[in-house]
Structures are given as C-alpha cells and as structure tokens.
Amino acid sequence: MSDEIILKMRGIRKVFPGVVALDHVDFTLRRGEIHALMGENGAGKSTLIKVLTGIYELDGGEIFLGNHPKPVIIHSPQEAKDKGISAVYQEISLCPNLTVAENLFIGREPKKHGFIDWKAIHERASAILKSLDIPVESTKPLEECSIAIQQMVAIARAIDMKCQVLILDEPTSSLDDGEVEKLFKLMTQLKQQGVGIVFVTHFLEQVYAICDKITVLRNGELVGEYAVEALPRIQLVAKMMGKDFDDLKKIKNDADLKVKDQHAKPLIEAEGLGRINHIKPFDLCVYSGEVVGFTGLLGSGRSELVRSLYGADKPDCGKLKMHDQVIKFKTPKDAIKKGLAYLPEDRKRDGIIDDLSVRENIIIALQAKRGLFKPMGRKEMEDFADQYIELLQIKTASRETPIKNLSGGNQQKVIIGRWLLTNPEYLILDEPTRGIDIGTKTEIQKLVLKLAKEGMGIAFISSEIDEMLRTCSRMIVMRDHEKVGELTGSTLTEEHIMNTIAGGVKADEKR
Numbered sequence: 001m002s003d004e005i006i007l008k009m010r011g012i013r014k015v016f017p018g019v020v021a022l023d024h025v026d027f028t029l030r031r032g033e034i035h036a037l038m039g040e041n042g043a044g045k046s047t048l049i050k051v052l053t054g055i056y057e058l059d060g061g062e063i064f065l066g067n068h069p070k071p072v073i074i075h076s077p078q079e080a081k082d083k084g085i086s087a088v089y090q091e092i093s094l095c096p097n098l099t100v101a102e103n104l105f106i107g108r109e110p111k112k113h114g115f116i117d118w119k120a121i122h123e124r125a126s127a128i129l130k131s132l133d134i135p136v137e138s139t140k141p142l143e144e145c146s147i148a149i150q151q152m153v154a155i156a157r158a159i160d161m162k163c164q165v166l167i168l169d170e171p172t173s174s175l176d177d178g179e180v181e182k183l184f185k186l187m188t189q190l191k192q193q194g195v196g197i198v199f200v201t202h203f204l205e206q207v208y209a210i211c212d213k214i215t216v217l218r219n220g221e222l223v224g225e226y227a228v229e230a231l232p233r234i235q236l237v238a239k240m241m242g243k244d245f246d247d248l249k250k251i252k253n254d255a256d257l258k259v260k261d262q263h264a265k266p267l268i269e270a271e272g273l274g275r276i277n278h279i280k281p282f283d284l285c286v287y288s289g290e291v292v293g294f295t296g297l298l299g300s301g302r303s304e305l306v307r308s309l310y311g312a313d314k315p316d317c318g319k320l321k322m323h324d325q326v327i328k329f330k331t332p333k334d335a336i337k338k339g340l341a342y343l344p345e346d347r348k349r350d351g352i353i354d355d356l357s358v359r360e361n362i363i364i365a366l367q368a369k370r371g372l373f374k375p376m377g378r379k380e381m382e383d384f385a386d387q388y389i390e391l392l393q394i395k396t397a398s399r400e401t402p403i404k405n406l407s408g409g410n411q412q413k414v415i416i417g418r419w420l421l422t423n424p425e426y427l428i429l430d431e432p433t434r435g436i437d438i439g440t441k442t443e444i445q446k447l448v449l450k451l452a453k454e455g456m457g458i459a460f461i462s463s464e465i466d467e468m469l470r471t472c473s474r475m476i477v478m479r480d481h482e483k484v485g486e487l488t489g490s491t492l493t494e495e496h497i498m499n500t501i502a503g504g505v506k507a508d509e510k511r
Helices: 045-052 077-082 098-106 117-131 147-160 177-192 204-210 233-241 248-255 302-310 332-338 347-351 358-370 377-391 408-420 438-453 465-472 496-500
Strands: 007-018 019-030 034-038 058-066 085-089 166-171 194-198 215-219 221-227 268-275 281-284 291-295 316-321 325-327 340-343 426-430 457-461 474-479 482-488
Touching: 007 045, 007 166, 019 034, 019 215, 034 045, 034 204, 045 098, 045 166, 045 194, 045 358, 045 438, 077 085, 085 474, 098 147, 098 177, 117 147, 147 177, 177 194, 177 204, 194 268, 194 408, 204 248, 215 233, 233 438, 248 496, 268 482, 281 302, 281 316, 281 482, 291 302, 291 438, 291 465, 302 340, 302 426, 302 474, 332 340, 332 358, 332 408, 340 408, 347 408, 358 377, 358 408, 377 408, 408 438, 438 457, 438 465, 465 496, 482 496
Parallel strands: 019 221, 034 194, 034 215, 085 166, 166 194, 291 457, 291 474, 340 426, 426 457
Antiparallel strands: 007 019, 007 058, 215 221, 268 281, 268 316, 316 325, 474 482
C-alpha cells in the first residue's frame, strides 16, 4: 500500500427534503489500498458513493483526485468513469443476454473500416480475463455465469476503462465461501497494481480478512478512519452503533431458554413432500413457538423447501398438513389465508413494490388476505403503517415515502411489518438479514425470538451459521436439494452442521 492519496473527499454534505443524509463527511483513499466503508443502514454509505459517482450533486464539500490542487465536480456516472472512478454494485448492471466479451466492451467496441471488429473484441477480452485470472471464456453468455463471475467481469470492465478508484458495494452478499475467495484474490491483484478499492460490506470477518483501513459513518456523520489492526471487532461494532454492544450475547442467552413442548401437536407437518428437479421428498414437523433453521450451501435446496411449504412452488408428491388437516395451496394467497407468511430471499425482486409507499407496502398482504371486496379505509391503513413503523423502528421521512428511497435494512423491516400485520401462525424468513447492518440484524434476531416466545412458528434461513445458532432451536441441513440431517440439542454446533453438509453425519442424528 502506497502513501499516495488518489481520492480525498472533504466536508461532504448532502441534504434531502427533511433529511440530512451526509453532514461534513471526510473520506481518504490511497493508491493500492482496500478501504472498508462501514456503518449501519442509513449511515450514509450509499449516499457518499452516489455523490462520488455523480448520481447525486453535492450540497457542500469538495472532492480531490490524485495530486491535483483543484477540486473536481462530477455531474454524472459517465463523468466519474472518465475521471477513473467506477462502481460495481450487488445488483449487476450488465447485459445478461450478451457474451462476456460483449459486456466488457459494450459502448466502446473497437472498429475496423467502420464496423465492429469482433476478432479484436474477443482477443482483447481473452487477454483481460487471463491477466486478471478470471476463469471464464470470452464467448460465454453472461447469463450462464455465476454471480461471482458476473461481478468479476464488471470489475474487469472497470479496470480496462483505466479505473483508479474502484467501489465494490456489497459484492459478496450472494456469494459462497469459494466465490468470495476468488473475488478477494482478484481484489488483492488489483491492489498490487495500484488500484484503490472502496469496499462496502456488512460481513465483519471479510473486512478483517482483506482490508487495510476502515472508515465508519453513523447517522450521516464521520465517526473516524482507522487502521484495521488498530480496531478490534467489538470496537468497530460499538463505533457503528454509537454504544457498547452486548446484544448478541443476550440473544444467545435468550435462545438457550427455548424448549419445545414435547407433547405438542405439530403446527405444520410435511410427509414425503417434494417437487421433481427442485426438492427431493422430505418429512418435516414444525411446532408453534419454535424457530427452525434451514441451512446448507447456496443451491442446496433450502429455499426450494420452504417455498414448497408456502405454495410458491407447487409440490408434485407427498402431502402437507396444518393442525393435522391436509391442506393444498393453489396459490400463495391460499397460504396467507391459512396463516402462513413468507419473506422471500430476494427482497428487490420478490418483496418490495418499489413505486409504492411504505404504507402501501405494509398493508398490501393484509388487504390480499381480506379480499378485494373488503377494502381498508385510509385511516385504518395509516394506523397500521404507523404502528409497524414505530414497532420496527423503520427509518423513513413519512409513511408516504416511496419504499425505494429507504435503505436496504429499512426495506426489510417494512416487509417484515407487512407479514406481521397478517398475524401469521407460521412465518418463513428467507435470508432476512442479508445485506443489512449488524444493528438491524440484531433487532431482527431479537424480534424472531420474541415472536416465537409468543407462540409463532418460524422458519429461518441464513447463510451465516453463527446467526442461526444464536436464533434457532433446531436445524434442518440440506445438500443437493435433499434434507440430509436434523440437528438439535448438543448436536446443534457449527462442527456438526459443517460435517452434515459435507456428509459426515447421518440424517436425523439427535442427542
């Protein structure tokens, strides 16, 4: 890492109607440095990035690039790219129907005699991919590539456009451990080439594995810049939260108190339930008042299993019972009427309705449960929205704010509020804490335990095993779209979970 400063932001201020999003924030990036930008949802990270990339105009402050003494003004993302600043986001903004090579050069295709030079495109693309050790053929359609490869292609495009400041915004949220390792290898290679990388993530362990510096924001203000080795994790969390933070330990203590009534009848019972090419037939009992986790590698079938319970995917074998009565869901609406609720894995695609307000997103499931012929009055809608905004501490300017304007964590809270409003007996949460800050994660985990204590049955899926161990009283282990284990009691440990995923423990081992 060099001491040469390639980016300096000073006194950055951004104001939206009724909200000061950034208040005199400083940020410094050096050549060959991987710099974590940390903070809770709503801390100002995304706003700072959008100011830097020209999506938002500054309301105050200055931006300096390299050793130029005069500040620059960036009016658009294209201007930012022209100045050597590129961003790669969690949602890849490439064209999936085009090849890898076409995506690398789209909009800047080399030409020969006035026509696109396809031979040059593929030769240059292959050279770029080889130089960055990206394991993909230039002729492969992007849609056939993994999310990790798509992100690497987006990074390769930025580097080929002479990017000196590379912003990676939650690049690892949808990646497994092997894919994260490949991405980190590429980041290290770019660091050695002198690229400065701004790394936005909510995974603390990744920060300490790859980063040199950490800048922490809170409530739109700068908390400080720190060397990674000088900031222990507990202090980082405390700075992000603005207080000493021992809630995770409290959560674990609460989770240890959960004991299922062995004489209770199942709330949900699946017998040989399955769907060809999606989930192999499985048996499962779920009881009121317990949190059952579903774990396994990405693509193991954990999401497909809970979707079959909800009716989002229709099973083609077996039967499903609720309160000992056989039930069949033709549509998810039938499941809602029976008291089931489902928070999907992809909140952007399947959860929020981004052009609707917070109020409309909260009440929509209850309105569907009641039916079109029993519409809610405006006052009732507003009361429900206000109730869950307060209950879940949703940060929004008003109930009428479009949900797309909220941070990811607050969007997640809105969706949780939507389903809690339907008063479900069984709540399915698929990656409810993905891509959100540690404070909101903790709030959601505490809420899950509170709901279970009040008698709700809950399914909980998370890619973070330690989070599931804090929250779940029983764990269903998935591998290759098959239920391969059910762990509880003394077997509910990270070691047993990993062994079961790998095939080292027999299914349904309990102690």
